[in-house]
Amino acid sequence: MDDLRKRALDYHQFPKPGKLSVESSKSCTTQDDLSLAYTPGVAEPVREIHADASNAYRYTNKGNLVAVITDGTAVLGLGNMGALASKPVMEGKAVLFKRFAGIDVFDIEVNAKTPDEFIETVVNISPTFGGINLEDIAAPHCFYIENELKKRLDIPVFHDDQHGTAVIVAAALLNALTLQGKVIEAAKIVFLGAGAAGCSCAKLLKSMGAKHITMVDRTGVLDTSRPDLHDNNRELAVAPSAVKTLADAMQGADVFIGVSAKNALDANLIKDMAVNPIIFALANPDPEVLPSVAHAIRGDVLMATGRSDFPNQVNNALCFPYLFRGALDAKAKQITEAMKIAAAHALSELAREPVPAEVLAAYNLQSLAFGKDYIIPKPFDPRLLARVSKAVAEAA
Secondary structure (H helix, E strand, O other): OHHHHHHHHHHHHOOOOOOOOOOOOOOOOOHHHHHHHOOOOOHHHHHHHHHOHHHHHHHOOHHHEEEEEEOOOOEOOOEOOOOHHHHHHHHHHHHHHHHHHOOEEEEEEOOOOOHHHHHHHHHHHHHHOOEEEEOOOOOOHHHHHHHHHHHHOOOOEEEHHHHHHHHHHHHHHHHHHHHOOOOOOOOEEEEEOOOHHHHHHHHHHHHOOOOEEEEEOOOOEOEOOOOOOOHHHHOOOEOOOOOOOHHHHOOOOOEEEEOOOOOOOOHHHHHHOOOOOEEEEOOOOOOOOOHHHHHHHOOOOEEEEOOOOOOOEOOHHHOHHHHHHHHHHOOOOOOOHHHHHHHHHHHHHHHOOOOOHHHHHHOOOOOOOOEOOEOOOOOOOOOHHHHHHHHHHHHO
């Protein structure tokens, strides 16, 4: 860890601080170039946009520019680190947008005292952008913020911690269920964690056919008798029953999806799951249960985590660049449930196809094929851009 810390800090500091820079997309080397780039020539596109706002997509970078914006209240697994401390993460997100989908990003870190203050800031700067990627905003405020912005803006608004995670989980789960001989409509699914990611994952799975979902948080099973539920998780609550705890819910469960904290799953509960269980332990950087522990308890387990050093990494980089690419290409006004489902199916189908040689080389692998250790494509798969973006654009 000391070596990782030094390498990470050196990476961010040298040869110059940060991970982003701005470069011109037009030549500006002559007097004539200058007259076109700025005064007097720049007045012409200004007049065109003033006459018709849609011309901003023709004469500026609006159609390929996304704001990655946060208040710093839920940074990675570190908690409320504040707006400024979140900047390395936002810059990193920008790098992934550019690397994987050719999308330009301005990272924006906002000091906001209230959710409404944050909302007003985003609304006021929104004319600059073709899309808004909300990032690292704590629940339950993130739900309110996203919903209000979707009402007020005519460009896609997407909270990646919710919906990006949901798309990847859905894609991976479709393949895991197939490999384990199960179907989503009949699977008994238990979530540990009912925050932004957990609720969004559960809702997307429900829209894709899941009928038996039990949500569990620190207090226990979310049922309709609990007075502490909020608008975003109340619709996921089940009718009151004898099932009150995680241990109760895990009896005969087909799927466990953890979006909670390190070691939050008592490994002994894995013994109580159904035959051929599926465990997605997605807490970062340390999962709810380590794959080595789960496999030692059950030989029939299929595992996924959020980490790159274990098989089946549930990685949001597989979603947000391509989802936005498809949305921007289609000039979509919002990102819909149909677009997310299309992305999930495209990812699921891609993992079932032969893996290109360049992917094997990127990961120093001799072979890789659809199976228990490969249920989701690798982030450096060059087919992702065309396949996922196209599916999203068509759904839009």
